[in-house]
Amino acid sequence: xxxxxKGTQDTLFPEIGRWQRVEAVAREVFHxxxxxxxxxxILEPTELFVRGIGDETDIVNKEMYTFADRKGRSVTMxxxxxxxxxxxxxxxxxxxxxxxxxxxxxxxxxxYERPQKGRLRQFHQIGAEVLGDAAPGTDAETIGMLVxxxxxxxxxxxxxxxxSVGCPACRPVFVALLKDALAPRAGELCGDCRRRLETNPxxxxxxxVPSCQPxxxxxxxxxxxxxxxxxxxxxxxxxxxxxxxVSFSERARLVRGLDxxxxxxxxxxxSALGSQDALLGGGRYDGLLEEIGGPAMAGFGWAxxxxxxxxxxxxxxSGRLPWTYAAWAGEAAYERTLALARHLRREGHVVVMExxxxxxxSSLKRADRMNVKWVLIVGEEEVASQTYTLKDLDTGEQxxxxxxxxxARLREKxx
RNA sequence: GUGAGCGUAGCUCAGUUGGCAGAGCUCCGGACUGUGGCUCCGGUUGUCGCGGGUUCAACCCCCGUCGCUCACCCCA
Numbered sequence: 001x002x003x004x005x006k007g008t009q010d011t012l013f014p015e016i017g018r019w020q021r022v023e024a025v026a027r028e029v030f031h032x033x034x035x036x037x038x039x040x041x042i043l044e045p046t047e048l049f050v051r052g053i054g055d056e057t058d059i060v061n062k063e064m065y066t067f068a069d070r071k072g073r074s075v076t077m078x079x080x081x082x083x084x085x086x087x088x089x090x091x092x093x094x095x096x097x098x099x100x101x102x103x104x105x106x107x108x109x110x111x112y113e114r115p116q117k118g119r120l121r122q123f124h125q126i127g128a129e130v131l132g133d134a135a136p137g138t139d140a141e142t143i144g145m146l147v148x149x150x151x152x153x154x155x156x157x158x159x160x161x162x163x164s165v166g167c168p169a170c171r172p173v174f175v176a177l178l179k180d181a182l183a184p185r186a187g188e189l190c191g192d193c194r195r196r197l198e199t200n201p202x203x204x205x206x207x208x209v210p211s212c213q214p215x216x217x218x219x220x221x222x223x224x225x226x227x228x229x230x231x232x233x234x235x236x237x238x239x240x241x242x243x244x245x246v247s248f249s250e251r252a253r254l255v256r257g258l259d260x261x262x263x264x265x266x267x268x269x270x271s272a273l274g275s276q277d278a279l280l281g282g283g284r285y286d287g288l289l290e291e292i293g294g295p296a297m298a299g300f301g302w303a304x305x306x307x308x309x310x311x312x313x314x315x316x317x318s319g320r321l322p323w324t325y326a327a328w329a330g331e332a333a334y335e336r337t338l339a340l341a342r343h344l345r346r347e348g349h350v351v352v353m354e355x356x357x358x359x360x361x362s363s364l365k366r367a368d369r370m371n372v373k374w375v376l377i378v379g380e381e382e383v384a385s386q387t388y389t390l391k392d393l394d395t396g397e398q399x400x401x402x403x404x405x406x407x408a409r410l411r412e413k414x415x
Numbered sequence: 416g417u418g419a420g421c422g423u424a425g426c427u428c429a430g431u432u433g434g435c436a437g438a439g440c441u442c443c444g445g446a447c448u449g450u451g452g453c454u455c456c457g458g459u460u461g462u463c464g465c466g467g468g469u470u471c472a473a474c475c476c477c478c479g480u481c482g483c484u485c486a487c488c489c490c491a
Contacts, residue, residue, distance in 0.1 A: 003482080058489050062416070080491085109491080114416080116485060125491060192488080206489095257490060278491060305491025329449070360449045368451040379449055393451065 007113070007121025018316050022153050022309060023106055026126050029149040033141070035102040035128055040084035042108065046074040052083035052292050054259025056200065063111040065121075077110035082260075082285065082301055083292070085129050090294030095132055104128040106306070118273055118308050126309075127282075129301035131289065136236030138300050139264045139284060144244045146280070146302060150268070154314050158279065160247065162266045163223060163254035164234040165202065168287070170227035175201050177220055185215050205253040221252035233263050260285040264300070270312045279312065280304035320373040320394060322414050326353035327363035328378040337378045340388065340403060344376075347407035351376075368393055374410065 004010060011019060027037070046066050053060050065077035078084050085103055094100040106126040115121060128145065130138050143160065150158060166174060179201050186194055190209040197204055205216055226234060241248055248266075256265045265283035273279065282302025290296045324344065328337040334355075341351040352372070354363070360377065367375045377389035377398075387400040390409065401409055 006482080063489080111490080113489075114487095115483090116487095119490075123491060127491095203489095281491065303491065308491060327450085361447085361451080362443095364449095364451040366451085375450080377450075381449080389450090391450070396451085398450085 007115040025152045030104045035104045038103045046076040065110045079111045124306035125303045127303035132297045134298035139237045140240035161251040174225045202255045260288040262286045323350040323372040324374040325367035325372045326376045333378045
């Protein structure tokens with residue numbers, strides 16, 4: 001048997017309905033904030049991610065779906081979408097178009113990892129990016145939009161955590177300070193931390209090993225060591241968020257895994273998710289556009305994991321589909337049923353019929369299993385009398401209706 | 416990449432000390448020849464993940480391998 005590629009999934013009705021509802025809510029909310037949709041290619045030059053995300057990050061080091069095309073060029077299935085959006089922004093000179101400075105996207109992303117709960121090789125993200133506005137209000141408004149979206153999607157029990165990772169001016173100063181502060185107790189840290197202390201000291205703060213916690217809690221907080229401009233920005237973001245009544249908490253040890261972040265970083269987590277509890281992450285990336293050959297323009301954005309979001313969105317309501325199954329028996333009835341179905345569909349109703357002959361018993365059984373609400377029964381008697389039997393599968397009640405009155409009756413009965 | 420737990424019918428699973436592969440649900444048919452669900456009766460369904468080994472005999476023990484799941488790492 002041929003099976004789906006490891007870490008990929010098929011999404012079927014009715015589960016697909018939950019995706020479509022979430023996507024519709026996202027489009028509606030983002031639209032009201034003046035965001036327009038962008039669809040970038042799944043395949044991008046590998047170089048884009050190496051330069052954008054950073055060649056020292058885990059994503060680029062070991063998680064990319066990278067291969068050579070037929071001409072030997074290295075291409076990569078996008079592991080995230082911010083770099084692709086930034087590339088498109090630069091390529092199409094969108095910095096000259098104020099209309100295109102607020103963009104959102106939704107689509108599949110790929111990372112070559114061992115799948116587990118809440119983590120797939122093909123996963124899906126919804127994200128938003130604001131390009132070219134460096135002011136703290138951008139961070140706050142975009143987070144506010146996100147929270148509005150999550151609330152409308154029905155998500156409960158989430159927490160927004162916020163931090164600042166500084167900029168190229170103040171971060172190296174803090175990193176040196178952090179290394180000095182941790183050095184005396186380095187022997188007490190776990191092996192990973194001792195290694196990261198050399199390769200990427202900021203990531204030490206993110207360690208989850210219990211024995212490391214007291215040491216890291218005592219370490220200096222980057223928010224206390226920002227340069228004047230970064231400190232002012234950070235204070236501005238918090239002030240405006242508070243003014244918008246968006247609740248958040250600060251987490252001094254929040255850092256993120258992509259190199260392009262500057263200043264604001266944030267996450268939304270949910271305790272309902274299990275081990276992979278990050279529902280969403282984002283932040284400011286003021287150096288990214290320039291890094292990939294564009295203008296020196298600011299950027300801010302976030303991306304949420306669709307599969308993880310769906311784990312905390314209430315399930316779809318159960319109950320019968322407001323559809324009609326047209327059951328028929330006999331040649332004359334078949335012709336009549338085709339016409340009735342056409343008529344009802346033109347009036348906006350969902351009508352499904354099957355074309356191979358079967359008994360009414362079998363038809364009723366299939367309609368029941370299909371979970372539809374109504375069955376339209378068309379047999380010899382109905383053809384002769386020109387009145388058709390409409391059966392409600394919830395109540396079992398039947399009524400005789402003319403072709404002209406069927407559509408209106410269905411509309412009345414639709415919940 | 417590392418570790419652990421699982422792979423038996425379409426689904427959920429049982430399978431004794433190594434001795435004829437099972438149950439429930441589903442599906443198909445009938446009771447009810449034009450009516451689903453509930454009930455009753457009957458029936459279909461297997462590469463026991465795959466390959467090798469041990470044995471008179473392997474779903475069961477051993478080795479390898481693939482897949483799924485969870486966790487680590489990291490992240491959405």
